[in-house]
Amino acid sequence: MVFANKKHFPTAIIGVLVAFSIVALVLSLVKTDDVTLPPVVKYGLVFDAGSSHTSLFVYEWDSDKENDTGVVSQTLSCDVQGQGISSYAKDPPKAGDSLRACLETALKVIPAGKQRDVPVYLGATAGMRLLREQNSSSAAQILAEAAKTIQEYPVAFKGARILTGEEEGAYGWITINYLLDSFTKYSPKAHTWVHPEAASILGALDLGGASTQISFVPEGSVRNWSETSTFTLYGYNYNIYTQSYLCYGQNEILKRLAKELIVEAAFSSRVEHPCYPKDFKETISLSSFSTSPCTNQSDPGLAFGDRDVTLEGSGNASACLAALRKLFNFSACEQIQDCTFDGVTQPPLTGQFVAFSAFYYNFKFLNLTKGQPLATVRETIKDFCTRSWEDLSSSYPDENPQRLSKYCTNANYILTLLSAYKFNESSWNNIFFQMKAGSADIGWTLGYMLNLTNMIPGEAPARRKAQLPSLWAAAIAFIILTLTLGFAALLLLLWGK
Template sequence: MFGDKKHFSRAIAGALVALSIIALVLNLVRVEDVTLPPTVKYGMVFDAGSSHTSLFVYEWDSDKENSTGVVSQTLACDVQGQGISSYASDPPKAGDSLRECLEHGLEAVPSAEQRNVPAYLGATAGMRLLREQNSSAAAQVLAEVTKTMQEYPVAFKGAQILTGEEEAAYGWITTNYLLDSFTKYSPRAHTWLRPEAANILGALDLGGASTQISFMPEGPGVNWNESSTFTLYGFSYSIYTHSYLCYGQNEMLRRLAKELIAESPSSTRVAHPCYPKGYTETISLSSFRTSPCTERSDPRLALPDSNVTLEGRGDASGCLAAVKKLFNFSACGQRQDCTFDGVYQPPVRGQFIAFSAFYYNFKFLNLTKGQSLATVRDIIQHFCTRSWEDLSASYPRENPARLPKYCANANYILTLLLDAYKFNETSWNNIFFQMKAGSADFGWTLGYMLNLTNMIPAEAPAWVKGQVPSLWAAAVTFIVLTLTLGLAALLLSFWL
């Protein structure tokens, strides 16, 4: 009888100990995703372009850092006036021009977070040209911009001039990040998967002073002078990038005007095939010296400091022919892997997002709906034949300084995409003219911030699991009590 009680006590103690061990194992194995109150972080990037400056404010949940598709654009503010390079003769005004947008940007950030906000300013082709023309003036403009930024309660990280290839590469990162092309989490496979290479998009950017192309070619690159390699989310990407300085639309228009004037030396009135009939514009020949793209003296210009009046002709085919003369296609010879000026480029591949001035020009012409190339050509040709009186009446709200330029811009885009980059009737359908993905703008700024804040890791993201705090506390309490009772019962069994 006494032995039976002893065995019974030991059996109970053993059962309690076993139960506590089982509870411990189950608690360690069975975990749940934890949703903690997120801490929102912010970042600011100034895009100091050649013709204007814009501020973008981004935000993301800190508990989702290094994931994908978590950054959202909170605010976009266009700085009044021209780009900061236009203040070369009065650098303090470059800094002052940023103040209004800086104040708007800070309004979008809680005051307690403002001093932790990383703020950047990246300057592009306008400042690249100024540095080429007057390096001390460029340095002074950046110094004044820095001085202004440091007056505000943000974690200013510096102002710098991006190279053309950096601008192209960051635009490519932004495009694919916003469209969730880099990586996706598969609940079924319990791992991160890279989409097929066909889902990686190319990026086409057209600014005021430069234009960029970046994409992932097929196969390994050969003789790439313009290539970038990234390791993102555990996968490597080798992309082709190139930036063409002086081939932005504003510099193109300036070069086109100079070429037309040079073809009619000593004349004070020059026909312009791209301008609408009935439109005139008077320019000073000395204005060509304000940009490195046109400052080189031309012996054909016999009147270096006079004014010349450009008279619109509304000649669609003449406009296209004049635009094509701006490209040196003969430098490529018979090479197929060449754009113009002897620049190497592998064949375009996959789908492309065309943003910035590509989008804005085609949006005005209502050409962003996936029309065929033949339709696009017909619409552009018809637009180019319309008179200035007709256009002014049809678009009363359009900026009168911008309206006469659409014909030249559209023909330039066609020449750049078809003759230079070598898109064709079929691959044209792979170009999507788009400016936003959700609330965020395409462009280089988001990719720039993601890179500098290490928001895109080289390694694949870890799928983090955690315990619900209340369940963890209850489980620990249960385990401790169970072990205590089990040990007490076991000790008692030895005394009985």
């Protein structure tokens, strides 16, 4: 570089260096949040392969908030056409094919550049647990076909497996408490995370087609409850009691009830059904009882094969309740303390509960999800059960007839089951019937994904960054400024010589 006037050289050098120093100082005063790049949106997919149907859920969250609470949102839910994958025991490839339409729908909402990094899980529940009992090779083949189909798409497939009943219950419990901020909350005032009171931890009540689950945190010591699991979430330990009852889902109860009524009627061709509406008729084949381990117990009368039986509704609510109670083995609890039914022990109920899935859908239809007292619930169900089929059909013309005819049975079964769980007039108001929390459906799928992606840390979240100037940037600016002034002084010294 050539200067027109050599004596101006030191002044020019010093001016340039001071300018750099000013720029560095300004950068040091910029807030860290002002220069942070936008977070990356991430996605996850979970198939809920239930006993009666399969659903696909698409979740999304910002990458910089993976370990926060309540930040995962549900982007999409897609109902797979047809029955549950366990119904494809005789043609397993169709189980995989049934998933294609929802997979293609899900990929339309995920940017193409991110699809290969999207984790995809398939969890099968009680329907597949029952099929595995009947035919383990068919169950394995169905899962293999489902996995094969998913792997044809540009996603990060993470596996297809059958959940235990206890896992299903625990993941539902995690979903509820995660979505409702029961595990931890960020306090803007304190600039830190706080742990809610123990009373705000919610219990979970799930009712599916083939099984039902109850999960909650018992009060005091957990004693030696064999059904208790321990989770460490956000730095706190939770001892969860979770119990699953196979063959107590609403679809299996309907089959079990029909079978018991037929057996009691000595296999007559026409059998009175107290839970069906008066004048409603349904014809079933005795061979249908052989399709499930819940009704496939040996019984001489069922050996008549494909003989049909007609069930005729009588609309008798009290007789319906009595018939449903016979499906529970309460006598097995006579000598056992803290026992519900079938010889299963349960800690005393504590806290509030969220009842979802079939609990919600049946009570929603009957307009019983608004916190009505138990006496009102019982009276509403009783009145509904006394209505004739003609009355119901004309009053609910848009309702599926198969579902409409079963609401009396399902509602009375819910009353019987919740009573077996030890809910009574005083604790009934602790049950909240709901299916959504924010934008997300309540169920086990979100808890399952959160667990497998380690998005709920065992340790407590670190203190959030305060909105202050970056100490690192200030330190770097100070060093640059010091070096600049030192270099300028050296130049002046050399120039003076």
